[in-house]
Amino acid sequence: MAVWTFIEAIRETLAEEMRRDPSIIVLGEDVGKKGGVFLATDGLWAEFGDERVIDTPLTESMIVGTAIGAAVNGLRPVAEIQFADFIFPAFNQIVSEAARMRYRSNNGYSVPMTIRAPYGGGVHGALYHSQSVEAFFTHVPGLKVVVPSTPYDARGLLRASIRDEDPVLFFEHKKMYRSVRGEVPDTDYVIPLGTAAITRPGSQVTVIAYGLMAHYALEAADRVAEDGISVEVVDLRTLRPLDRDTVLESVKKTGKCLIVYEDNKFGGYGAEVAAIVAEEAFDYLDGPVTRVAGPEVPGVPYNHVLEEWFMVNPEKIADGIRALAAY
């Protein structure tokens, strides 16, 4: 079986989908000849040409708004926002327009569009090349939000996202692009949106994570295993819709729940997961629902010492697990 990096899985899947469906176009900043600043679209322009791989001006609202219109008129756009940090000029188009088009037209219109964006810190990107923006969008009915963590998942989830009839935000942790490798079968498998994965079975503590943190959660689980703590890791893979069943079944089994996310803690996505666990699994809990997340500063600072201070890492997660296990 082929072993690909995370970014190879995205690039190859984009190319395959474009070969399969001529209505798919890619648009964004530097996605053409350059192949994207991370090379996620490298080779697409050479294969599919100017009309299907469009280098846009530096206009995020236009990238999304035009993709909405193109979707309304029969195309299936895959828009790239160069860094998730730059998605905010398009916030109105995503939240007021794409998310509501089907509902407000009573099913008259739909927006089958995927927005890809690299997110996350740990790569010396500072305040404006490191953000985790998922919580702004998971709040919004009408959107779907996907955060894969492995090449296998990236491939299956990107296929599902592109083929979906509604707008999907597909966030790729940029630190994983070349550091994460994995086996990818040469089959047309699709991972349905809204299905989490149990990436490590365990019995004493459930750790819920996504993206880069899903890897760090596994590393933390290895560390605490040496202390005799059995951890079950749930990789959410899709944040909206959330796979409530898998989350709740795991928590009901272990009785303890730790949620990990890289974004600052207050009002982050993990707060919603914590609320659902508290509401729906209260009788099964043997300890407080806890979170390990980023500090309350408005961005990831640049200096490497400061960035390390900001980032959630396996050791911080392991500490959180130990504290919860001891409760």
Added chain:
Amino acid sequence: MAVSKSKDAALDGSAGASLGASLGLSDADLLAMYRMVALARALDERMWILNRAGRIPFVISGQGHEGAQVGIAWAFEKGHDWIAPFYRSIATCMTFGMSARDIMTAQYATAGDPSSGGRQMPGHYGSHVNNLVSVSSPVATQLLHAVGIALAAKIRKTGQVAMASMGEGSSNQGDVHEGLNFAAIHKLPFIFVVENNGYAISVPAAMEVSVEDVADRASGYGMPGVVVDGSDVLACYAAARDAVARARAGDGPTLIEAKVTRLTGHSSDDQQTKYRSAEDLATGLGHDALPRFREQLRGAGVLTDVVEAALAEELKAIVEDATDYAEAEPDPDPATAMRYVYAEAAEPGGGLD
């Protein structure tokens, strides 16, 4: 590129029976256009009566815009081309295929309202069967949708032209800049219509636009900008017809600014006498396309007393029917309010959360 100012289109009634000939419009076409302007007005006036009578909670009006809307929309191919309208686009939507019942059910927000099934405020029209994009409330967002539709038309080689319309106040939004730039770069089959009525709710144009004509801005994007008298229906038609021809020929986008007037407050919740002088309001009344077009067609012999009497009867009946129909329509069932957040078919990930 120079801004052409076709404020006097030399199309006034003196041409007699050949009034529309130079534009390829028959007398029947002219009568149909007039009927649409008058029907949109009659329906709009009824909406205000229903609002003041407490039957509908909110009205946002197209009165004063109808002549430009009908003239411009007439140049597009119904059911083929696309329009992303705005909240004053009653006449635009009707010219493009929506019925008086469609418009009136939107006022009542009924279950059968084709724009939104009662989900949106009145004025937020839309019709997927008529290629009219669903209207939202944040202004100018629709320009990008029309540009995207034009992009898809070009890529798919459908021969379609897409138009977006809005007021001059909305034209200041950043989405307009981003969209016009992109449409011009790619020579997209796109037309931007600015219906300039001189006011953004209460703020006069001098306080919201730094130039006399929004059309002047077109040159900055490398596209033609045309100013047209919005009370001259045929001049509006001519400007749109030329722009559509350019777009279809692959020559790129055009900005058309129609100078219209706002005969009502911004909405039923606005009292425009608070910020507009009596003189200003009187000037606005003198810029109404409806009486002007009527005189034009009477002068050309297209409208006669007999035709007008029959038309008045017909319009009255249509408005009555639309009102009765909408009054009798049921409200949406709250049990349906969770529907269509997402696709309901069984495609991957199509489930509701």
